[in-house]
Amino acid sequence: MAEKLDKVDVVVVGAGWAGGITAAELSKAGYKVVGLERGKDKTVEDFIGAKDALRYDARFEMMEDHSVQTITGRRNSDEEAIPLRTQDDNFEGNDVGGSGSHWSGVTHRATQFDFEAHSKTIEKYGEDKIPDDMFLQDWGITYDELEEYYDKFEKMAGTSGEEDPLGAPRSSDYPTGPMKETPAIKLFKEAAKNVGYHPFQIPSGNLSEQYENPDGQTINACQYCSYCMMYGCDFGAKSDPVVTVIPTAKESGNYDLRTNAYVREVIHEDGKASGVLYVDMKTGKEYEQPADIVVVAAYTLSNVKLMLLSKIGEPYNPKTKKGVIGKNAGGFTGSSSGVATGFFEDKKFNLAMGAGALGGTFSDLDSDNLDTSDLNFIGGGIVELRLRGEDPIGYNTVPEGTPAWGKEFKEKSIHYANRNLAIHFKPPNYGWSFNYMDLDPTYKDSFGDPLLRVTMTISDHEKNLRKFGNEKMSEVMEEMGADIIDTEEIPDDWDFNQGGGEAGGGVIMGDDPEISAVNNYCQVWDVDNLFVIGASALPQKIPQQTATVGAFAYRASEGIIKYLEDGEGLLVEPKEKSST
Amino acid sequence: MVDNENKTSPNNSNSAQDPSRRKFIKNTGIATGGVVGGALLGGLIGNSYKSDDTSTTKDDTSERQYDESRMFFTRFEDFKVLQQATERIFPEDDNGPGAIKLGVPYFIDKQLAGEFGSNKKDYMKAPSKDIEDVTTYQTLMNRGEVFIEGLRKLNTESQNRHDTKFYDLEEADQDAMLIDLEEGKIKLEAVKSNTFFELLRQMTIEGAYADPLYGGNRNMEGWKMREHPGIRASYIDVIESEDFQKLDPISLKDYQQ
Numbered sequence: 148m149a150e151k152l153d154k155v156d157v158v159v160v161g162a163g164w165a166g167g168i169t170a171a172e173l174s175k176a177g178y179k180v181v182g183l184e185r186g187k188d189k190t191v192e193d194f195i196g197a198k199d200a201l202r203y204d205a206r207f208e209m210m211e212d213h214s215v216q217t218i219t220g221r222r223n224s225d226e227e228a229i230p231l232r233t234q235d236d237n238f239e240g241n242d243v244g245g246s247g248s249h250w251s252g253v254t255h256r257a258t259q260f261d262f263e264a265h266s267k268t269i270e271k272y273g274e275d276k277i278p279d280d281m282f283l284q285d286w287g288i289t290y291d292e293l294e295e296y297y298d299k300f301e302k303m304a305g306t307s308g309e310e311d312p313l314g315a316p317r318s319s320d321y322p323t324g325p326m327k328e329t330p331a332i333k334l335f336k337e338a339a340k341n342v343g344y345h346p347f348q349i350p351s352g353n354l355s356e357q358y359e360n361p362d363g364q365t366i367n368a369c370q371y372c373s374y375c376m377m378y379g380c381d382f383g384a385k386s387d388p389v390v391t392v393i394p395t396a397k398e399s400g401n402y403d404l405r406t407n408a409y410v411r412e413v414i415h416e417d418g419k420a421s422g423v424l425y426v427d428m429k430t431g432k433e434y435e436q437p438a439d440i441v442v443v444a445a446y447t448l449s450n451v452k453l454m455l456l457s458k459i460g461e462p463y464n465p466k467t468k469k470g471v472i473g474k475n476a477g478g479f480t481g482s483s484s485g486v487a488t489g490f491f492e493d494k495k496f497n498l499a500m501g502a503g504a505l506g507g508t509f510s511d512l513d514s515d516n517l518d519t520s521d522l523n524f525i526g527g528g529i530v531e532l533r534l535r536g537e538d539p540i541g542y543n544t545v546p547e548g549t550p551a552w553g554k555e556f557k558e559k560s561i562h563y564a565n566r567n568l569a570i571h572f573k574p575p576n577y578g579w580s581f582n583y584m585d586l587d588p589t590y591k592d593s594f595g596d597p598l599l600r601v602t603m604t605i606s607d608h609e610k611n612l613r614k615f616g617n618e619k620m621s622e623v624m625e626e627m628g629a630d631i632i633d634t635e636e637i638p639d640d641w642d643f644n645q646g647g648g649e650a651g652g653g654v655i656m657g658d659d660p661e662i663s664a665v666n667n668y669c670q671v672w673d674v675d676n677l678f679v680i681g682a683s684a685l686p687q688k689i690p691q692q693t694a695t696v697g698a699f700a701y702r703a704s705e706g707i708i709k710y711l712e713d714g715e716g717l718l719v720e721p722k723e724k725s726s727t
Numbered sequence: 728m729v730d731n732e733n734k735t736s737p738n739n740s741n742s743a744q745d746p747s748r749r750k751f752i753k754n755t756g757i758a759t760g761g762v763v764g765g766a767l768l769g770g771l772i773g774n775s776y777k778s779d780d781t782s783t784t785k786d787d788t789s790e791r792q793y794d795e796s797r798m799f800f801t802r803f804e805d806f807k808v809l810q811q812a813t814e815r816i817f818p819e820d821d822n823g824p825g826a827i828k829l830g831v832p833y834f835i836d837k838q839l840a841g842e843f844g845s846n847k848k849d850y851m852k853a854p855s856k857d858i859e860d861v862t863t864y865q866t867l868m869n870r871g872e873v874f875i876e877g878l879r880k881l882n883t884e885s886q887n888r889h890d891t892k893f894y895d896l897e898e899a900d901q902d903a904m905l906i907d908l909e910e911g912k913i914k915l916e917a918v919k920s921n922t923f924f925e926l927l928r929q930m931t932i933e934g935a936y937a938d939p940l941y942g943g944n945r946n947m948e949g950w951k952m953r954e955h956p957g958i959r960a961s962y963i964d965v966i967e968s969e970d971f972q973k974l975d976p977i978s979l980k981d982y983q984q
Contacts, residue, residue, distance in 0.1 A: 196983035198958040201937035206843060213850040226858070232850040233864045330969050370961035381960075495971040499955050500962035539936035539953050552816040552928050553902065561822050564953045565971065590852065643863045 149424055149433035155179045155403075156711065158423055158438035160410045160453070163245020164693060165444035165680040165700045167388035167396065168303070171362065172704035174401035178711065181436055182396070182404040183425050185215075185445075186242030189389050194248075194379030200538035204377045207234035209249045211241045211446075215409070215428075216592035218448055219600045220479075220643045223581065224465055228600045229643070230590050237645040239446045243406060244379065244389040246446060247693070251376040251503030252352030252385055254306045255529060255691040256297050256698075259290040259315045260514035261575060264687060268525055276525060278608055282475055282578035283525065284686040287658030287719070288667035290315050293698050300697035301350075304386035305358035305366045308350030313510050326355050326369065331496045331568055332507045335532040338626035344509040349531060351504035352386030352693075362395040373536020375503035385503070408434075411594055413441055413457040413677060420677040426594065440707055443679045444700070447478075448645075450683040451584050451653035452599040460654075460664050460673055463583050465602070471664040473585050475578030475652035477688030479603045479645050480638075484528065485572035485616015489629025490546055495565045501536030508532075512572070512619060523611045528574030529690055530620070539564070547633045570623055572616030573690035576651070579606055584653050603641045613637045651688030654679045656699075658722040666719040668706030669699055675717050676710070678703050794942060795833050799840035799871060804892075808878040809835060811894040815901050816931040823952040824945075831934030834943030835874075838930060844871040855917075862925070866918035870926060876915050877908070877923035884913050938979045950976040958982045 156178040159166045166182060174180045202208045211217075217237055219228035231237035240246030260267050265283045268276050277283050298318050300306075308321035325348035328336075336346040353369035360366065367384040374381060383390050396402035407428040414421050414435065422437035443450050454460055454472045463474040508531050510516055517527035543560040544567045550556050587600035617634035624632050657663025660672040669684055671677040680703050682692045689695060706718045800806045810832045819825030826832065838844055846869040855867045866873065881904060885893040889900060896904070907913045909924045934943030936950065938958070944950060950957050957976030965972050 196979070198982065199938055199940070199979060201933060201941055205933055205937075207848075212848045214848055217850040227856060229856050229858060229861065229863065229865060230850050230852070231863065233846070234848060236863045327963075327966050329966055368963075370963050371966045372959060372961055374958075497962070497965070497968070497972050500966050500972075539950065539955050540933050543932065552905075552931070554818050554820060557817055557820060557822065557825075561952050564955070589854070590850075643861055 149435040151435045151437065154422075154437040154439070155181045156438065157181070157440040157442060157707065158183065158436050159442040159444055160423060161245060161443070161445040161449075162243045162388065162393060162404060163240060163444070163446070164247040164388055164392075164697050166245070166442065167247065167392035168300075168697060168700035169442050169444055169678075169680060169704050169707070170396040170402050170404075171392040171399075172701065173707060174396045174399035175362075176708055178401060180396065180402050181438065182402060183408040183410050183423065183436070184243050184404065184406045185409045185428070186406065188404075188406045189243040189248065189379065191379075191383045191390060194381055194383075197378055197381060198372070198374040200374075200540050203374075204538060204541050207238050207377075209240060209242060209377070209379065210234050210238040213237070214593065216598060218645065219587045219590050219598050220641070220645075221600070221602055222604045222640050224602060228587055228589075228602075230598065231643060231645060236643060239448060239645075239650075243393060243404070244387055247386075247388040248379045249377050250352070250693060251533075251535065253504040253531070253533075253691045254301065254304065254308070254350040254352050254386070254694045255508075256315065257290065257689045257695045258510075258513050258515045260526065261687065261689055262286045262288060262290050262293070264514070264526065264577070272520060276519075278606075280580040281525075281608065282580060282662075282686075284475070284578065284655070284657055284662060286656050286667065286686055287663065287722075288656070292667075293695075293702065294318055296698035296701040297694060299701045300694055303360050303362065303391055304352055304697070305354050305360055306350055306352060306386065306694075307355040309348050311347050311510050312345040313516050315515065321350060322360075323355050323358050326351050326353065326502065326505050327371070329497070329500075329505070329534055331534055332505075332532065334627050335507045335568070335570065335623070338623050339507070339509050341626050342623055344511040344623075346507050346509040349504050349506045349508045349533065351502070353380075353502040353504050354384055354386070360391060362391065364391045364394055366390055369502050371500050371502050371505065371536075373499060373501045373538070375501070376535055409594075410445075410453065411456065411596060413443065413453060413459060415457065415459060415674055415677070418674055420674050439676065440711065441677045442703075442707070443677065444681055447650040447653060447681055447683040448584075448599055450679050450681050452586075454654055454664070454679065455586050455599070456596055459671065459677065462585060465580060465583055468580050471655065471660075471662065473583045473653050475655050475686055476582045476584045476601060476603060476650070477576030477578065477685070478649035478651045478682070479601060480576065480605050480609065480641055481644075481649075483571040483616070483635070484574050484609060484613040485618075485620050486569055486635040487617065487620035487624040488544060488567060488569040488633045489624040489627060490563055490631040490633075491566045491568070491628070492630045496568065498534070498537040498542070498565050498567075501534035503535055504533070505535070506531055506533035514575075522615065524608050524615065525577065526574055526612075528572045528612070528616065530570060530572055530623075532568060532570045537564075544569075546631045568624075568627070568629070570620040572612075572620050574612050574616070575690060576688040577608070578652060578655075578687055601645070605638060605640055610637050649688070651682040651685040651692060654681075654683040655686045656684040657686060658719070660721045666717065666721070667702070668718045669703040670706060670710075670718055672717070672721065675715060678707060795830070797836050799836045799844060804882070805875060805878045806832060806836070807894040808881050808892075809874070811901060812878070812881065812905065812927060813931045813934070815898065815905055816928055817935050824948050826931055826935065828945065829935050829949055830943045830945040831931055834934030834937065834941055835930050837942050838933075839871040839874055845869045857919075862919070862921060864922055866922060868918055873918050873923050873926060876918060877920070877927065880913060880915055881908070940979050947976045947978055
C-alpha cells in the first residue's frame, strides 16, 4: 500500500527541459512544486572532466537503464514485437537534465508550415496532395502565436545564432551571436551559395560567449572541445536544464526535487487528476503524491506509457483509426533523410574539434520555402553540415564498398579520418495510421507493468524524401569539391532503433479532441488539471524539437498559472468539428 | 585547408598545444573575474596544478604492465583465440600497431568482467524471440557468455575444417572463418553469429581508440595513428584555422583531477 504524502500545488514528472521549465516558472510564481525524476541528481560538477568517449558515447552513461524498462518494436500489426534490449538499440536521457543535458544544442524553431501542415497543404496544393493513411494535422496554434514562447526559451537558453535570411519573423535577435566559422563551414556555405541557397550559421545551444539569462543563471562560453552531444558540458557552456532552469527552480525555495523517483501512474477520477503514484528506487517503497495540478513532462515514450497505464484518453486503434493516445508516433526511423558524405583527397579538416551544434544550414528546401507541386512528397527539410567533433570510436567514415574490418578498413578509416564531411537533409516525420504506440501484451517492466510497444514502418513518402535529400545534398557536396560522394542507402524498413531523443507524438496537440489529446496549453482534454508536455505533443515529429518543446513548456506554465488563479476549466474550448 | 602537418603552424603556441588549462582559464574570463559556478572554478584550478605535475610524465616502457592479466577469461585458450581474432579485425600495418600491441584483448577482457559484459543496463527478460532479418541483440546470454560461446566455436570449427586451432591458422584462413561468422555461416548456440561478430568488431575498435584508462589504446598509439589529439580543454583559438593542427594527444590521466 502506497504511503500518501502531503498535498502540494503542483507535481511535475521529469526534470529535463519540459519539467525543468515548468518547475522554474511555477516555483518562481510562488507555487509549491514537487519534482519527481527517475534518475540520479546531477549538477555541473558531475560533468567536469567528463571527456570519455567510451563511457558517455559508446556505453551511454547518461541514458535510461533498460533493466527497469525499455520499449518493444515491430514493423506492422501482424508482427510479434521484440524488445529493444540494449542502449545501442534504444536510448533516451535519464537523470536530472534529461535529454536536455546530452543533446547537441541545435536550436531550430519549427517552420510556419509545420504548425498548419494540414490546412497549408490543402491551400497550396489541394486535398489530393495528402496520401491515404497520412494523419496530417494542424497543431491548433500558429507560429506567430507561439513566437513569444520561443523567444522566452531562447533568452533563458542563451541561444547563439544569426537570422535565417529566409526564416519566419522573429521578435528579437538571438541573445548571443553565431558560433565561429570553420574552414569546413565556409566551404559548405560557399558551395551552397553557388548552388543558389541562402546559408547561415546553425542556431546553437553551445554558447558563443558567456551569457547571464533573465533568471540570473550564467552559461559559459563554448570551447569547441568536441565532448558535447552525448555528454554533459565540461564547462557549463551548453544550454542545459542543469545549468539554467533547475537551479532557478531550486533557488525559489519552492521546488522539492526528488530523484530516483519512478512514476508509475497518474491517479484520477471523474475527469480530475489527484496526484501520482511513484516508487522510491532506493527503498522500493511506493508513495502517492497528491497535487492540485499534475504535469507529466518525461521523455516522449514515458509520457505515452504513463497515459496508457493510467487509462487516460482513448488509446489509438489502428483498425478503426479512432482514438488519440499513441497516435502519430514519429522520429524512430532516423532524423536524417538523405545524407551526402564527401571524401577529400587533398584537404584535411580538424575533425577532432567541434561542438554539438557547430555548423552551417539553409532553409531553402524547408517546407515554407520549397514548392512541392511537382514533387512526390509534402513539406521539405532543414539542411545541416555539422562539426560535432569526431571521436575515433564513433567515427570511422570510409567510402562505400570498404569492408567493415581488416586491413583495408584500417587503412581507409585512418586515411579518411580527417578527410570527410557530411551534409544531412532533415524533414519532419509525418503521422501515419499504421505508425503508433500501445502497450505490449508480453513484455513487462520491473514493476510488472507492460512495456510500451512501437509499431513503425518507413512509408513510401519518407523514401521519396530520402531520395530527394540524397540528390540535393550530393549537388552541394559536389560543389564543395569532394573526390568521392556517397549517399545514404534508403532502408526498406525500420531497423528497430530508437536513438537520440528523437521520438515524438503519442499525446498530440490540436484543437479537436477527436483527433488530439491535448490543447495548445498541453492541457489534457479529458482531465483538465493534467498537462502533458514534451515532444509527445508534436502532431508531426519535427527534425529539431528542443526549442519547440521549450516553447510548449513556457506556454503550458502560463496556462497552469491561469488555471490556478482563475479556477479550473479548459483553457481553450474544443473546436466543434474536425477538419481532417 | 592545406595539409600542414609537416610544417610549424603559426598557431602552435596557443592553448590547443598547451596541455594545461591555464590559457583556457584566461579565455573564459575566470582569471579576470568573470562569473562562473564554483564547482567549475574548482575543477579548473585543480587541473592546472595537476598538469604542472604531469607535464614531465616519462614513458617508461620497461615498467611492468601489472594491469595485463585476465580478469574475465578463465581459459587461456579462449584468450588466445580472442587475441588472434582482434588482430585480424585491426591488424598491425604501416600505419602502426594492431589490436594485440594496442592492448585490445585485455581491454575486452576488462570490459566483459564489468557491467557491460553482464548487460547490467539492458533489458534481459524472457522470452527471447527472433525475427529473421533483424540484427538487434535478442539473446538472453550476456555479452561475456556470448564471447565464450563464439570464441570456442571458432576453435572447434577450425579443428573441423583445418585440424588445427584458430590461433594457429594462417591469416587468410582466419579471415575466411571470420567472414563466415559475420555472414552467419558458422552457427552459434542461442545467439546469432553476427551478434557475436558485431560485438567483437565493435569492441576491437573501442579497444584501439578508447582512453588508455580502459587498458587499450596503449600509449595512445591508436590516437596517434589517427592524428587524434585525445582530450583537450579548448580549441577556441584554432577552430577557425585553415591548417590541419597536428597535436600530441592527451589522455584523461593528464586531464582530470
